[in-house]
Amino acid sequence: MARVKVKSFSVIRDVLGSEVVEIEVNEPQTVRRLFDELVRRYGQAFKDKIWDPNTGQMAPFLIKLNESMISSTLDIDHQINNGDEIAIIFPIGGG
Amino acid sequence: MAKSFPYGGYIGQLLRVNLSKKGIMKEDLREDWARDFVGGVGLSARILYQEIPPKIDPLGPENKLVMMTGPVNGTMIPAASRSSICAKSPYTKSFFHSIFGGFLGPELKFAGYDGLIIEGRADKPVYIWIDDDTVEIRDASHLWGKDPFTAEDILRREIGDEEIHIATIGLAGEEKAPYAMILCDIRAAGRGGMGAVMGSKNLKAIVVRGTGGVTVPNMLRVYNTAIRINELFATTPAVQGLSGYGTPRNVAAMNEGGILPTRNWQTETFKGMKNITGEAMREQVVKGDRACFACSINCTKYSVVPNGPYKSIINGADYETIYAFGSICQVDDIRVLCKADELCDHYGIDLISTGVSIGWAMECYEKGIFRKKDTDGIDLHFGNADGMLAMIEKIGKREGLGELLARGTRDAAKIVGKDTGRFAIQNKGLEWPGHTCRPFPAAAVGYATGPRGGSHHDIRPTAEKSGLVDRKIIEGKGAVAAEINHWLILGDSMLICHLGEPIWGPLKISDSMINALNAVTGWELDYEGARKIAEREWNMIRCFSAREGFTREDDQLPARFMEEPVPEGPMQGSHIPKETLERLKDEYYTYRGWDLKTGNPTKQKLVELGLDFAVKDVC
Structure with missing residues (x-):
């Protein structure tokens, strides 16, 4: 099991209730499993913020994993480890 | 009164105001130009290419300021609030489009006009008052020197109608400052010195009141399309x-x-x-x-x-x-x-x-x-x-x-x-907006080749910024940039807001965009048809720049982005070296069918797009 910190902003932070939350991820310890756990814990309100009902897929966005960048679409099965810090770089765009 | 126009969403009439001659003319919108260039920026580019000679002084009376709407403006299609103001820019020295939201564009259509062409120069400060069929050039001596908000207050009191919508310039526009803007209701046509062009014409404000409407061929189809797009806005995560x-x-x-x-x-x-x-x-x-x-x-x-x-x-x-x-x-x-x-x-x-x-x-x-x-x-x-x-x-x-x-x-x-x-x-x-290209090669080539330069509305970094396409791969990004150009320019011709990007794009012209255009106009464009219009519009603007003398050498990035890698953070090391940019430009021009040496559209491409008239100028 991996214990990770998840950082989020604006509407996602509003749903998670805090800028940083700690989440435990069971095997397989992947990005996909982490988001499944977030949905289980925070329910439909969280899912609405990242799952696109029109495509049935998770929205495309970048994820900061420690000091590197990965993608919700290209790296969904990326391994995560105990102590990792993850930031959801979403939603952004416009301006 | 405009004659009946064959396509829905259009009024079928343009208003032309010559400030030198104090002339006001109402003229028919060309059906072929509506079909080939839709409206907004595309149509304005076609008009300005036709009507202003190359190499003119952007602040001289020969320049024209074109305020244009699109067919979807004034309907219930969501985010279709925008209007374009186009001219030869005193700042970038080529065709420029500055887009604004608010209410003025729809109001202009309600007054009975798809667009407004302003030419010449008034001999003293004036404003244009458009009240449905009644159009007047009025003295604005009492407004000159006033900031936009004060000028608006005076105009509202003077006209006695709270429902008017106003575009006005401030002191910078009056003094023809290079990056003067035009304030329009709650938004602004901010970029490229369109306010300076307005000031050069001694035009302080444009005031509009319209009481008409916009006709569409099938109201239920427009209604259903609007409902669906509103659902998408409400549920798409990236809009939230x-x-x-x-x-x-x-x-x-x-x-x-x-x-x-x-x-x-x-x-x-x-x-x-x-x-x-x-x-x-x-x-x-x-x-x-x-x-x-x-x-x-x-x-x-x-x-x-x-x-x-x-x-x-x-x-x-x-x-x-x-x-x-x-x-x-x-x-x-x-x-x-x-x-x-x-x-x-x-x-x-x-x-x-x-x-x-x-x-x-x-x-x-x-x-x-x-x-x-x-x-x-x-x-x-x-x-x-x-x-x-x-x-x-x-x-x-x-x-x-x-x-x-x-x-x-x-x-x-x-x-x-x-x-x-x-x-x-x-x-x-x-100057650049706040959207980087250093980690994003498609954005880099899009910014470099964009007609306006530092504009995030000629290219969007969103596809790479979201991981929708892999930002680490260089190959193929010329094509990605070109197709992003296409949804942006078609959107700027329909005049829908780019904040609906996940719905209208984000990688290419979407079905939602085509559905909205078809529902309002009654056209039955497929993807290829819509894309061809967008490609024609993009090439039209490129021809304008080429005629002004712009070449491949002008398609550059700020030196800092080519020479100085991001020094810290998760994007540390990112930059676009000069040789990478040149490679991306080759790929972009090739994808577009443009000449690799000059960066201009080729004769073959212009003929294919029905832009034969520009061949003599740019090939």
């Missing part, structure tokens, strides 16, 4: 947050991602950003939300700083305000940014060019190129809020160093020399 936080929702997440331009782009992480995020803005200054015509996104915030030295009332701040005066100048107080926004509106200057020009001056100060004797005694250290605000005033009044900065960073760096052009963050003369 705009209602609550406006575009400043970006600030904290972009900073965490290492893509928040900071300290005149010396880095892309701002350690003092906590106080200028969308969340901080909502908590500290936002008093309400505002929406443009028929828009459910509701992105505009109404903000008030009630007292103290930064007392201000604004529609904003938008992300670009926070970028240009916050992270670029390293000012970490949202109240100051509200005041900066208000000052730009007061003088009528583009806030992006203003903030980035001050950021450049701050770097000059940091490097010892400017000293206090050069800055009128103002301390221009990064982070000095009061120094930054004082410099906005100087730019607005064109006093002291403000006179230099009002020319923009390209010209200012040429005058100052000392290699300061290397950190002038502009291309084609236009």
Whole structure:
């Protein structure tokens, strides 16, 4: 099991209730499993913020994993480890 | 009264006002041009290519200012509130389109016009009053010298109608300052000096009242299309947050991602950003939300700083305000940014060019190129809020160093020399918005080849910024950029807001965009048909630039993005070396069927797109 910190902003932070939350991820310890756990814990309100009902897929966005960048679409099965810090770089765009 | 027009959404009539001759003419909209160029920017490019000769002085009476709507404006299609103002730019010296939201565009259609062409120059200050069929050129001597808000108040009292919609310039426009803007209701046509063109015509304001409507061939189809697009706006994750936080929702997440331009782009992480995020803005200054015509996104915030030295009332701040005066100048107080926004509106200057020009001056100060004797005694250290605000005033009044900065960073760096052009963050003369390209090759080639230069509305970095396409791969990005160009230009011709990007794009023209256009016009365009219109429009604008003498050599990036890798954060090391940019340009031109040496469209491409008339000018 991996214990990770998840950082989020604006509407996602509003749903998670805090800028940083700690989440435990069971095997397989992947990005996909982490988001499944977030949905289980925070329910439909969280899912609405990242799952696109029109495509049935998770929205495309970048994820900061420690000091590197990965993608919700290209790296969904990326391994995560105990102590990792993850930031959801979403939603952004416009301006 | 316009004759019956064969396509839905159009009025079928243009209004032409010649300020030199005091002439007012109503003329039919050409059906073939509507079909080939849709409206908005595409149609304006076609008109201006036809009507203004090359190499004219953009501030001379030969230049024309075209305010245009699109077929979807004034209908219930969401986010179809926009209007375009186009002219040859005194700032970038080529075709320029500045787009604004609010209500003026739909109102112009309700008055009975798809667009307004303004030509010549009045011999004294005037405003144009459009009241349905009645159009007058009125004296504006009493408005000259007034800031836009005061001028609007006077006009509302004078006309006695609260429902009028107004576009007006400030002092900067009157004085033809290169990046003067036009304030339009709650939004602005901010970029490219369109306010200077308006000022050069002695035109203080355009005031519109319309009581008509827009006809569509099948109301139920339009209704159902609008409902579906509203559903998409409400449920698509990437649109969320705009209602609550406006575009400043970006600030904290972009900073965490290492893509928040900071300290005149010396880095892309701002350690003092906590106080200028969308969340901080909502908590500290936002008093309400505002929406443009028929828009459910509701992105505009109404903000008030009630007292103290930064007392201000604004529609904003938008992300670009926070970028240009916050992270670029390293000012970490949202109240100051509200005041900066208000000052730009007061003088009528583009806030992006203003903030980035001050950021450049701050770097000059940091490097010892400017000293206090050069800055009128103002301390221009990064982070000095009061120094930054004082410099906005100087730019607005064109006093002291403000006179230099009002020319923009390209010209200012040429005058100052000392290699300061290397950190002038502009291309084609236009200062950059707050969306980086250093980690994003498609965005890089899009910015470099874009007709306006530093505009994030000729290219969008969103596809790479979201991971929708792999930002680490160079190959194929010329094609990605070209197809992003296409949805943007078709959107700017229909005149829908780019904040609906996930619905209208984001990688290519979407079904939703085509459905909206077809529902309103009664056309039955498929993807290839829509794409061909967009390609024609993009090539039309490129022909305008080529006729002005622009070539491949003008498709550049700011030197900093090619020479200085991001120094820290998760994007550390990212940059676009010159050889990579040249490779991307080759790929982009090849994909477009443009000549690799000149960067101009080829004869074959122009004939294919029905732009044969331009062959003699550019091939």
